[in-house]
Amino acid sequence: MSPKCPVPPLQDISLSLVARQLIYALSQVTSEEDTALPFMLVSSYYEVMGATSDIFQDLVNLILSSEYLDPSIRYYTMRLLLKENVKSLATGMFPVPYYRKVLELIAEQGRHLTSLNLKGVWVKDEHLSLMYQILKNTPNLTCLNIPYIANDEVLKYIGKYNKVLKLLDISGETDVTEIGIDAMLNGNPQLTQNLTVVNIGMYGEENVDHTDVALLIRRLPNLTNLGSYSFVGKSIYHIYNTDCPPGFKTTLQYMHDVQTNMRTMKAILALCPMLETIYLEEPDHGVLQQIKELNNINKIKLNKFQCHELHQLLDKVGHKILTLMLSGSSGSFNFTRIAETCRNLETIEFFQLQTATHEEEIPLNKLEHIEIIGGNLSTSCLKYLMTNSPKLKKLIIGDEIKLDDNDMSRMLHRYKFENLEGIWFPNAPRLTLATVELLMECCPKLQSLGQLSGWRFTPDEMMLMRAIIASTNTDLVLSPLGIFQQGN
Numbered sequence: 001m002s003p004k005c006p007v008p009p010l011q012d013i014s015l016s017l018v019a020r021q022l023i024y025a026l027s028q029v030t031s032e033e034d035t036a037l038p039f040m041l042v043s044s045y046y047e048v049m050g051a052t053s054d055i056f057q058d059l060v061n062l063i064l065s066s067e068y069l070d071p072s073i074r075y076y077t078m079r080l081l082l083k084e085n086v087k088s089l090a091t092g093m094f095p096v097p098y099y100r101k102v103l104e105l106i107a108e109q110g111r112h113l114t115s116l117n118l119k120g121v122w123v124k125d126e127h128l129s130l131m132y133q134i135l136k137n138t139p140n141l142t143c144l145n146i147p148y149i150a151n152d153e154v155l156k157y158i159g160k161y162n163k164v165l166k167l168l169d170i171s172g173e174t175d176v177t178e179i180g181i182d183a184m185l186n187g188n189p190q191l192t193q194n195l196t197v198v199n200i201g202m203y204g205e206e207n208v209d210h211t212d213v214a215l216l217i218r219r220l221p222n223l224t225n226l227g228s229y230s231f232v233g234k235s236i237y238h239i240y241n242t243d244c245p246p247g248f249k250t251t252l253q254y255m256h257d258v259q260t261n262m263r264t265m266k267a268i269l270a271l272c273p274m275l276e277t278i279y280l281e282e283p284d285h286g287v288l289q290q291i292k293e294l295n296n297i298n299k300i301k302l303n304k305f306q307c308h309e310l311h312q313l314l315d316k317v318g319h320k321i322l323t324l325m326l327s328g329s330s331g332s333f334n335f336t337r338i339a340e341t342c343r344n345l346e347t348i349e350f351f352q353l354q355t356a357t358h359e360e361e362i363p364l365n366k367l368e369h370i371e372i373i374g375g376n377l378s379t380s381c382l383k384y385l386m387t388n389s390p391k392l393k394k395l396i397i398g399d400e401i402k403l404d405d406n407d408m409s410r411m412l413h414r415y416k417f418e419n420l421e422g423i424w425f426p427n428a429p430r431l432t433l434a435t436v437e438l439l440m441e442c443c444p445k446l447q448s449l450g451q452l453s454g455w456r457f458t459p460d461e462m463m464l465m466r467a468i469i470a471s472t473n474t475d476l477v478l479s480p481l482g483i484f485q486q487g488n
Contacts, residue, residue, distance in 0.1 A: 002446045002476040018055070019062050023069065026076045039080055056081045057088065064092045071098050078105055084112040090145075093120035103130035106138075113138050117145035117169075128153070136161045147199075148172035152180025159184035163191045169199040171228045176200065178212045185219045195220050199227025204258070210234040214242075217250055224253040224274075230281070233257030233264045240267035249273055253296075258282065265290045277301070279325075285309070292316040299323040307331035307354070311341075318342040327351035335381065339364050339388070348372075356381050363388045368419070373398035383407075387415050393445075394422045401428035408435045412442040422448035424479075425455070432456045436465060440476065450479030 022042065029038055046055075063069065063077045071094050082089065082105065089110060094102055102121050107130055110116065116138060123131045123146070131149065135157040142164055146154070150170035158165065170176060185192050198216055201208045214235040217223060226232050232255050239248070252272050256279040257264065265287045268275070275294050279301035280287065288309040291297060298320055302310065307329050314321065318341030325347075326333075332355040338345065339362040346368050353375040367389040377385075379402045386395065408431065420443045425431065432455065439446055452462065462478060469476050 001444060002440045002474050003444065005473050005475040015055070015058050015062060019059055022059065022077065022080075023063065023073055026073045026080075027070070029072070029076060035076065035079065042080060056083065057086050060086055060089065064090060067093050071095055075101060075105075078102070079109075082106070082109040087113060088115040088143075089113055090115075090117035090119070091121050096122075099123070099127055100130065103127055103134065107133040108137075110134065111137050112140065114140050115143040116141055117143075118149065119145055119147055123149045132157050138162070139164075141165055142194075143167045145169040148174070150180075151175040152177055152183065155180035155184040159186070159188050159191060163188065164194055165191060166194050167197040167199075168195060169227070171199040172202060173207060174200075176208050176212070178209075178215055181212055181215050181219075185216075192220055193222060196222050197225045197227065198223065199225075199229075201227075201229040201231075203228050204230050206231050211238050214238045217252070218245075218248075222251050224251055226252070226254070226256075230256050230258050233260050233268055236271055237264045237267040240271055244271070253277065255279065256281075260284065260287050262286060262290075269293050277323075279303075280305070288313045297321070299325075301325040302327070302329075304328040305330070307333045311337055314338065314341045319344060321345055323347040325349045326353075329354050331355065332357055334358065335385065336360050336362055350375055353377075358384045361388055363390065366391060368393045370394070371396040375399055379403060379407075383411065387411060390416075391419050392417070393419050395420070396422075396424040398426060401425045402430065403428070404430040405432055405434045405438075409438055412438050417443045419445060421445050424448070424450050426451040427454040429454065429456055433461045433465070436461075436478075440474070447475055448477050448479070450477075452478055453480050 025038055025042055029035055060077060060081050064074050066074075074092065075094070075098055089106070091102055099121050103123065106116070131146075131154060135154070139161055141162050144158070144162065144165055144167070147169055151174065155176065158168070198220070200213065200216070208229070210231045213226065213229055213232070216226070217235055218239055232252070234257065236250070248271065250272050251274055253274055254277045255268065255272060255275050258281045260280050260283045262284060269290060273294070274296055276296050277299040278291060278294065278297060280303075282304040283302070285306075288305065289312060291300065291313055297317065300321060300323070305326070305328070308331050311334065318338070321342050322344060323346060324342070326349070329352065333350075333353055335356060335358040338348070344366050345364060346366055348367065348369070349371040351373045353372065356375055356377050358381050361384060364385070368391050370385055370389065370392065371394070373396075375398070377397065377399050382397065382401070382403070386392070423439065423446070436449065436452070436457065439449060465478060468474075469478070
């Protein structure tokens with residue numbers, strides 16, 4: 001039987017109660033001029049009750065993440081609670097009229113922040129002076145997320161005032177150039193040593209020139225990840241081919257590159273020995289084989305590739321691979337061969353699989369997560385994956401499922417599925433209420449079941465099962481929402 005809902009921790013119940021009280025109190029405020037008395041009363045109440053700094057931090061996080069709340073309540077929460085005991089702040093989405101007020105508040109009251117995420121407050125043009133003030137006033141930041149905001153002047157201020165940053169997110173549409181990167185890093189050894197993650201650029205677009213990104217790679221000796229940048233290989237090749245310092249090696253652990261050729265791959269092998277994850281889109285013939293030279297690789301992500309080249313690679317390094325994330329394959333993908341070569345594989349995600357085959361029933365003993373969308377899976381291949389993955393936790397299949405209730409019954413009674421936590425078959429027209437009940441009965445850890453709109457499962461049956469789940473305190477979510485719950 002699916003697990004029972006756990007008893008909520010007393011801490012969560014108490015926090016929810018205090019948050020509701022605070023929301024109610026702040027909802028009575030009609031204008032900023034009327035905040036003094038409510039703020040005084042609430043602050044006095046918290047002081048009498050002995051509220052700790054952790055409570056203020058948790059309250060801020062809970063209320064700001066509740067974007068359904070009126071923005072005035074979220075803003076007043078920040079005004080009331082953003083004090084020295086709050087170290088981490090993620091503003092969430094605010095409407096444009098609140099941008100200036102939110103930025104002014106952070107500049108004034110956020111001096112002790114160590115983490116700031118401004119995603120949802122788009123700082124442009126007339127508001128940039130406030131952004132500069134925030135950077136000047138928050139010297140303790142170790143994590144700064146300002147997507148779609150950065151320009152060269154912002155980078156200059158970061159270099160001047162934010163020397164302990166470890167993570168910097170300047171992704172999205174930006175006006176970042178070599179001038180700003182140089183200004184941020186020039187003569188700033190503390191920052192260059194600390195920065196390990198820089199999210200820059202936009203997926204698939206070279207809106208930041210690869211030569212400018214190469215400057216980041218050269219100047220940050222502990223950089224492990226360039227986040228959303230899709231042309232890291234191109235930047236590596238630029239370094240390799242342009243007065244590369246003797247003995248220079250990067251500390252990159254993640255690499256994303258597009259249309260990788262053999263020259264670029266040679267540079268990657270020479271300069272990036274610590275890579276653990278590699279993501280290649282449309283690599284040239286022969287490039288995949290070179291991945292075997294990367295000793296630390298355990299995750300491979302590919303787009304627009306040849307299946308036979310991947311299988312040849314996995315024959316050599318499959319025992320090291322924990323995750324395969326694949327899309328746009330050409331040729332035949334053989335799951336039996338994967339089982340033979342990738343004995344430690346935990347996750348496989350596939351989008352647009354041209355052909356899938358299997359032969360022997362070789363088990364995938366460590367596979368926990370299967371997600372296949374557009375996989376052209378045969379029924380026998382699906383059965384093989386389900387019944388030969390004893391540790392399977394999550395199964396998502398986007399193709400039409402041709403299994404019926406009898407097929408599922410035979411599998412569920414023969415195989416234990418003791419670890420299955422979620423199963424999603426969006427298009428399973430032969431499955432009915434009987435399979436839902438059987439899954440609940442046979443899978444002791446099942447907590448998520450969907451997309452039931454693609455099953456032979458009526459709204460009345462959905463309401464019935466939800467009533468049973470609620471009445472028995474069962475920890476199981478049936479998706480999608482019923483017709484009477486849509487939009488709530």
